[in-house]
Amino acid sequence: MALKVLTCSQNKGGSGKTTVSRLVAEYAALAGHRVLCIDLDPQCSLSQRFLRMDKDPDQTNVFMPPIYPGFDPASPDPEEFDPEFSGRSSAADIYLGAPVYPYPTNHENLELLCGHGPDLMRVERVTQEDVSRLVHHCLRDFMVARNVGDHYDLVVIDTAPTLGPLTVSAVRAATHVIIPTTMEPQGVEGLQGMLTLWRDENARRARDEPIKLLGMVANKFRSRVALQEATLGNLRSDAVIGPMMIPHVLGLRAEIAEQDHDSVRPHGVFDLPASSKGRREAEALCRFVMEEMELAPMKEIAA
Ligand SMILES: Nc1ncnc2c1ncn2[C@@H]1O[C@H](COP(=O)(O)OP(=O)(O)OP(=O)(O)O)[C@@H](O)[C@H]1O
Numbered sequence: 223m224a225l226k227v228l229t230c231s232q233n234k235g236g237s238g239k240t241t242v243s244r245l246v247a248e249y250a251a252l253a254g255h256r257v258l259c260i261d262l263d264p265q266c267s268l269s270q271r272f273l274r275m276d277k278d279p280d281q282t283n284v285f286m287p288p289i290y291p292g293f294d295p296a297s298p299d300p301e302e303f304d305p306e307f308s309g310r311s312s313a314a315d316i317y318l319g320a321p322v323y324p325y326p327t328n329h330e331n332l333e334l335l336c337g338h339g340p341d342l343m344r345v346e347r348v349t350q351e352d353v354s355r356l357v358h359h360c361l362r363d364f365m366v367a368r369n370v371g372d373h374y375d376l377v378v379i380d381t382a383p384t385l386g387p388l389t390v391s392a393v394r395a396a397t398h399v400i401i402p403t404t405m406e407p408q409g410v411e412g413l414q415g416m417l418t419l420w421r422d423e424n425a426r427r428a429r430d431e432p433i434k435l436l437g438m439v440a441n442k443f444r445s446r447v448a449l450q451e452a453t454l455g456n457l458r459s460d461a462v463i464g465p466m467m468i469p470h471v472l473g474l475r476a477e478i479a480e481q482d483h484d485s486v487r488p489h490g491v492f493d494l495p496a497s498s499k500g501r502r503e504a505e506a507l508c509r510f511v512m513e514e515m516e517l518a519p520m521k522e523i524a525a
Pocket residue numbers: 234235236237238239240241242263265267381382383441442443472473474475476478479480482
C-alpha cells in the first residue's frame with residue numbers, strides 16, 4: 223500500500239492543528255497502522271504530547287529533543303548510530319542534512335520526528351531566494367530517499383501557524399491535507415491563504431497524484447452560540463467552501479483540552495469512556511479521515 227501523508231495546517235494560531243494531528247495519529251496507531259508523526263512547529267507542542275522533551279538551557283520555554291534512547295554520548299555505538307549523530311535528532315535535521323532518527327513514543331506503532339525550537343527557527347529563516355532550493359523540496363525528497371513508505375503506513379505532519387517555508391514543504395510532501403479552524407471570523411480568515419497554498423502546490427504536480435484536500439474541520443465548536451452557529455452555517459452554504467467542509471465537528475470539550483496535561487489519566491482521548499462526547503466526536507472525525515485516506519478504521523465503539 224502506498225504511503226499516506228497527512229499535513230495538518232492553518233495559518234491561524236490555536237485552531238487545533240496539534241490536537242487534530244494527535245487525534246488522527248493516535249487513532250491510526252490504535253487501528254494498527256504504523257504511524258510517523260513529524261513536528262514542524264518550533265513550539266514543539268505535538269512532540270511534548272508524545273515525548274518528554276528537553277528545554278533549551280539558554281532560552282525559556284524553547285524545546286529540543288531528549289538524548290536518543292540507547293545513545294551513550296561518552297561512547298556512541300558505531301554499529302547503531304551514524305558517526306555524525308549528535309545524540310539528539312529532530313525534524314529540522316531533514317533540512318539541515320544531519321542524521322535523522324525517529325523516536326519511539328509511549329504509543330505502540332507510533333514514532334516521532336520531534337520538533338527542535340532553535341533548529342526549526344533556523345530553517346524558517348533561510349533567505350527568500352534560497353527557500354525553494356533549500357527547504358521546499360526537502361521533506362518530500364527525504365521520504366523518497368529514506369523509503370519512509372517501507373516503515374510506516376501513515377505520516378502525520380503538524381505545522382506552525384504560518385505559511386512559511388516549512389509549511390510549504392509539508393504541503394508539498396502531502397498526499398492529503400486537513401485544515402482545522404475555529405468558527406470565529408479570525409479563524410475563518412486563515413482559510414484563504416491555506417487554500418491558495420494547496421491550489422498552488424497542486425498546480426505544480428504535473429504528472430503526480432494531486433494532493434487531496436480532506437477539508438476544513440470546525441474545531442472548538444460551541445453549539446447554541448449564535449456567532450459560531452452562523453459562521454458554520456455560512457461556510458456550509460457557501461458555494462465554494464461548502465463542499466470542502468468536513469461533515470464532523472469537534473466541540474469545545476474539556477476532555478480534549480485536558481489530554482494535553484501529563485498528569486491527566488487516562489491520557490488518550492480514545493481511552494476515555496465510550497459515553498464521552500469528546501471521544502465520540504474525535505472518533506467520528508478520525509473514522510472519516512481514515513476512510514478518505516483509504517486506511518482501515520478501528521472497530522466502532524459500543525454506544
Ligand atoms: N476541541 C477542543 N476542545 C477543547 N480544547 C481544545 C480543542 N481543540 C484544541 N483545544 C485546545 O486549544 C489549544 C490550541 O489547540 P492546538 O494546540 O491544537 O492548536 P494549534 O492550531 O496547534 O495551535 P498553534 O497554532 O499554536 O500551533 C490547546 O490548549 C488545546 O488543548
